[in-house]
Amino acid sequence: MLEQLMEAAKQGDTAEIKRLVGEQPELLTARRENGESPLMAAMYYGKPQAVELLLTLGVAVNVHEAAALGDGEYTAYLLQEAPEQLSAHNYDGWTPLHLAAFFGGEEAAAALIELGADVNARSANRMANTPLHAAVAGRKFHLAHLLLQRGADPNARQEGGWTALQQAAGNCDTYMARLLLDHGADPELAQDSGLTALAIAEMKGCDDIAALLRERGGAPS
Numbered sequence: 401m402l403e404q405l406m407e408a409a410k411q412g413d414t415a416e417i418k419r420l421v422g423e424q425p426e427l428l429t430a431r432r433e434n435g436e437s438p439l440m441a442a443m444y445y446g447k448p449q450a451v452e453l454l455l456t457l458g459v460a461v462n463v464h465e466a467a468a469l470g471d472g473e474y475t476a477y478l479l480q481e482a483p484e485q486l487s488a489h490n491y492d493g494w495t496p497l498h499l500a501a502f503f504g505g506e507e508a509a510a511a512l513i514e515l516g517a518d519v520n521a522r523s524a525n526r527m528a529n530t531p532l533h534a535a536v537a538g539r540k541f542h543l544a545h546l547l548l549q550r551g552a553d554p555n556a557r558q559e560g561g562w563t564a565l566q567q568a569a570g571n572c573d574t575y576m577a578r579l580l581l582d583h584g585a586d587p588e589l590a591q592d593s594g595l596t597a598l599a600i601a602e603m604k605g606c607d608d609i610a611a612l613l614r615e616r617g618g619a620p621s
Contacts, residue, residue, distance in 0.1 A: 402430045402438075409438040409454070412447030421457050429460045435491035439465055443503065463488075467496035467512060470505025479515055486517055493525030494534070501535040501543045509543055519552040529558035536564045541575055554585040561592035569597040569613070572606035577613070587613050 401424050408416035417438075421427050431437045439459050442450035451469075455461075463485040466475040475496065479486055489495055494502075497517045500509040509531075513519060522528050532552040535543040544564070548554060555563055565585040568576040577597070581587065590596045595603075601610040 401427060402432065405430070405438045406432070406436075406441050409442040409447065409450050410445045412442070412445070412450045414449055414453050417450060417453055417457075428454075428458055432491075437462075437465065440468070443468055464490040464494065464496050464499055467505055467508045468499040468503045470500065470503065470508045472505075472507030472509075472511035475500075475508045476511045476515065479512075483515075486512065486515055487521060489524040493523045493527075495521050495523070495531070497521060497531045498523055498529075498534045501531040501540060501547065502538040504538060504540040504543060506542055506546060509546055513546075513550050519547050519550050520556060527559045530556045532556065532564050533558050533562075533567065536567045536571070536573070536576055536580075539571060539573060539576065541579065544576060544579060548579070548583040554580050554583050555589060557591075561590070563589055563591070563597070565589070565597045566591055566595070566600055569601040569606060569609050570604060572601070572604055572609060574606075574608045574612060577609050581612070581616050587616050 401420055405417065405420045405427050408420060439451065439454050439461065442454060461474065463475060463478045463482065466478055487495055497509060497512045500512060520530050522530060530552065532544060532547045535547060557563055563585065565577060565580045565587065568580060587597055598610060598613040601613060
């Protein structure tokens with residue numbers, strides 16, 4: 401029944417979630433062998449009602465999930481019990497700080513950083529990215545700002561040589577691009593295929609970012 405619950409969580413099918421948990425309450429602590437949970441599935445698939453229901457029903461929450469939920473107090477509490485989880489990677493390669501950054505959990509991110517989380521930690525998956533990349537990918541401006549203030553490298557590269565600024569250009573995210581530039585992002589850096597942030601912005605038709613990058617000395621490909 402776990403796989404049925406996973407699917408219901410991904411679909412946001414709250415009626416099915418209630419039915420399955422009602423028939424088998426132990427599902428609230430069940431996870432796939434790799435550690436993936438229905439709660440995390442609902443979060444990744446953008447099903448807030450399923451997330452809320454699972455929490456209301458009393459689903460088990462680990463450090464990575466607490467960070468993704470943005471619950472700073474509970475994240476800190478769990479880390480008191482298991483401090484080694486501060487830098488641990490979850491089933492798909494993310495640290496708690498990566499998840500807080502991607503999902504917008506500012507309180508959890510602040511708590512993690514205060515406890516010593518590495519703002520430049522690398523994910524243990526093919527993306528090999530940092531929490532700043534995660535914040536930019538999730539378009540979480542306040543998280544990116546927090547990370548940059550706490551020492552995140554604005555020019556760190558992930559898979560393919562992508563920088564956070566190049567990601568922001570690809571997202572046509574002008575506010576994020578300006579934030580990164582203001583904190584030292586180099587507009588002249590190119591990713592592995594040779595494209596700079598300006599070239600990416602031009603390809604995407606992101607005129608505002610392209611103008612900003614030209615103003616800040618960005619080079620074409």
